[in-house]
Structure formats: structure tokens, C-alpha cells
Amino acid sequence: MIKFYILVVGDEVLDGLVVDTNSLYLQEKIQSTGNTILEIRKVRDDKKAIGDAVLDFLESDADIIVTFGGLGPTYDDQTKQAIASSLNKKLIFFEEAKKTVLDYFKNDFYAKADEQQFYYPEGAKLIANPNGTAMGMVLEYEGKIIISLPGPPKENRPMLKQVIFDYFQKDEQCLKTFLVTGMQESKFEDKVAPLRKKVQDVQIISYPTTGYIRYIIKSYNKDAYNKVVLEFKELLKEYIFGEENMLPEEKLVKLLKKNKLTITAAESMTGGMFISKLINVPGSSSVVLESYITYADSSKAKLLGIDLKLIEKYGVVSKEVAEAMVLGLSKISSADIKVSVTGIAGPSGETKDLPVGSVWFGIMIKDKLYLYNDVFSGDRNLIREKACVRIMYYLIKLLENKK
Numbered sequence: 001m002i003k004f005y006i007l008v009v010g011d012e013v014l015d016g017l018v019v020d021t022n023s024l025y026l027q028e029k030i031q032s033t034g035n036t037i038l039e040i041r042k043v044r045d046d047k048k049a050i051g052d053a054v055l056d057f058l059e060s061d062a063d064i065i066v067t068f069g070g071l072g073p074t075y076d077d078q079t080k081q082a083i084a085s086s087l088n089k090k091l092i093f094f095e096e097a098k099k100t101v102l103d104y105f106k107n108d109f110y111a112k113a114d115e116q117q118f119y120y121p122e123g124a125k126l127i128a129n130p131n132g133t134a135m136g137m138v139l140e141y142e143g144k145i146i147i148s149l150p151g152p153p154k155e156n157r158p159m160l161k162q163v164i165f166d167y168f169q170k171d172e173q174c175l176k177t178f179l180v181t182g183m184q185e186s187k188f189e190d191k192v193a194p195l196r197k198k199v200q201d202v203q204i205i206s207y208p209t210t211g212y213i214r215y216i217i218k219s220y221n222k223d224a225y226n227k228v229v230l231e232f233k234e235l236l237k238e239y240i241f242g243e244e245n246m247l248p249e250e251k252l253v254k255l256l257k258k259n260k261l262t263i264t265a266a267e268s269m270t271g272g273m274f275i276s277k278l279i280n281v282p283g284s285s286s287v288v289l290e291s292y293i294t295y296a297d298s299s300k301a302k303l304l305g306i307d308l309k310l311i312e313k314y315g316v317v318s319k320e321v322a323e324a325m326v327l328g329l330s331k332i333s334s335a336d337i338k339v340s341v342t343g344i345a346g347p348s349g350e351t352k353d354l355p356v357g358s359v360w361f362g363i364m365i366k367d368k369l370y371l372y373n374d375v376f377s378g379d380r381n382l383i384r385e386k387a388c389v390r391i392m393y394y395l396i397k398l399l400e401n402k403k
Helices: 022-032 047-059 079-086 095-105 112-118 153-167 185-198 222-235 248-258 273-279 297-304 308-314 319-332 380-400
Strands: 003-009 036-043 064-068 091-093 119-121 125-127 136-141 144-149 174-180 203-209 212-219 240-242 263-267 288-293 337-343 358-365 368-375
Touching (some): 003 022, 022 064, 022 212, 047 079, 079 091, 095 112, 136 153, 144 153, 185 203, 240 248, 248 273, 263 273, 263 319, 288 297, 297 308, 337 380
Parallel strands (some): 003 036, 003 064
Antiparallel strands (some): 125 136, 136 144, 203 212
8 A cells, every 4th residue: 555645835725716626636546546645735835834844754654745836937836946955955957847848838938937947856757747837756765756746737637647646556455436416415424324334344435526426435355345336336326327436527428429429508507517527528529519508598599599488487497498498409409419407506596486506407318308407505606516417417327228
């Protein structure tokens, strides 16, 4: 088992201006491979604070420290300097780091501040950055490994795949991931708790995220593990919509590709968020045809041909309008799957019969129509996020049950 220490650097994180998704992403990857994290620490852009954290790592039982942030060109990017100082190493010039900056700007011009990105601690092995100017680095010191990466996820995700997953110890531990949705976390816990208590040498770990929960079942006892997995699947079969360690949108795109199906959507409350999540998945261009944001009633009439009298009669958040939106899509799109979503994200807009969080979904697969209604809790953006996950849940279940 490899022991990790994660260090997140940045004033913007501690001041709440940027949400730290890096440690959560890496935490899931580390724990899903049977390895563990000893500590996650967040510090400001301060050379001493960063250096103290590195020294604490060196004195800990951890094998690898992964740092995020502080590798850029500005005065407050101090991670490399702090690491070099802590290890009594010099910062030296790396030609490949300079070339990365030049290639990124596609000419010989760069700002004076960019020169800071040409220097790394002596002995470092640099990690290519396909989406930015700050290269990452791997540095071995007294049997421990320091991996430093830039803070922006669009830059560090490909870099993580280049290097860090090579350090994961893949032992003989049995491991299975499930994605579930459809109930609040406490109700899932009520269902799972008796199973968790029944078998002592099998771990059932939950990782709640927006709109769904990721359960990981792991054990070194293969027989007990297999038994728990079967019982878990039976217990939560109507709520499970994934059995792989991937995002719901990745799962959906994979299924669409497998079934050679294309998709389009008319989104009101979610404002394009659903299709945007699919487009974030590499290769989605082969399955996503187009997207319509029909937020205003007038746009529903103009783009989808919906009679405004229908909206007036039933209300914009209704089964009838969700159905009309899907049928409208069928007249203007050749996609195999049409999706509609209309709801109340809040904080205002509720009625006597429709509380904030009420959503109607329409799904048409070929010529078969499905309509669903849900009510979500949370603030405006949380409701919209949950609605997107629920659409994916419905689509995944429909496609997996398709004969």
C-alpha cells in the first residue's frame, strides 16, 4: 500500500475564491486503487508555509507527496522555491521548460515574469503540460517522491495521467465501484449499514458528490467480497447507474457510442448544462449533435414550435410542456435521443403545487417517449446540477435495459 500526502497551495483556495477539486479527484483515484492518504493540507502562497509542509511530509510515514499550485510566473508562485530551499537544492535552468513557454505562445515573445518557469530544483524530472506553460516535476529525495503540478484542473489532469498513476500499487485487493442516485445519503446509509456490519473484513465506503454517491467495496477476502457485491447490487439495484470508476457523463457517452446513438437536448432550467457536461468528455462529438437552450417561453415557441396556449394552460413546468419540448425536437433534429428539461431552480418561482426544485424531464429514444418528475433540494446551481445527473441516470438505465 502506497501512502500519499497531498498539499494544495493557494490563497484563492483558502479564501474561498476557488474550490479545491484537485485533492478530491486524486483522493478518489488513490483510494480506488487500494492505496491511502495520510493527510491533505492546504496552505497559502507563502514560501515558509509550503516549506514547513514539505518538511512535515519528509518526517511522516508517507511515500509520496503531491503538490498542486504555485508553479506559475507570478510573484506568489513559490512552490518550487520552497521545495528547493527545504531540500537545500539549487534552482537550475531547464531548456525544456523554456521551450514549453515558447511553444505555448507560438513565438519568441514572452514576459519577463515567465522566466521564473524556466527554473526547477536540481535533480527534478519535468512533466509535460499540454494545456499551459508551467511544467510539473518529479523529485526523489531520501527514498521519498515529490510530485508538483500546476493548480488548474485542465492542466494537471492530463499530467496526472502521465506520471502519478504509475506510482499506484495495484495489489491483490478486490475492488468494485458503484454509482447510485435517487435518495438522500442518509436513506442510502440506512439500507447499507446492516450489510456493512454483517461482514467485518469487507469495506463499504461512500463518497457523496453532487447528485449521486460513489460507493467503493473493497477487501482482501475474495469470497466475502463477492458475496457483499452481490448483496449490494440486489439491495440497491434500482438506484445503481454505474459500476465503473468514472463520471456519469463519461458512462453515458460510453453507452451512446456502444449503441451507436446520437443525442440532442432542449434545456430550459439547466440552460445547456446537461449537454455541456457531455461535451466535456473526449470523443463526445461522435454522439452529441446539437443543443437548444429554450429558457424563455418565447424561445420554446420559436425554436420548438410549442403553442404558448399550452404553456399558459398547464404551466411551463409540467408534464405537458416537457413532452411538447421533446416532440418539438423530433421535428428539427435527426438525433436518435431527444431530451427535454424544464423546472424551477429558485429561489423564486414556486407555486402552491410546485415547490422550488420541481423538474420535469422528457426523453424520446427513437420513437418511444418517457416522462419523469423529480423534486430536488439545494440552492439554484445545486438543483441544476442534480437535475443533470438525474437525466444521465434515466438515460443510462434506459440504455442498459434496452434489448
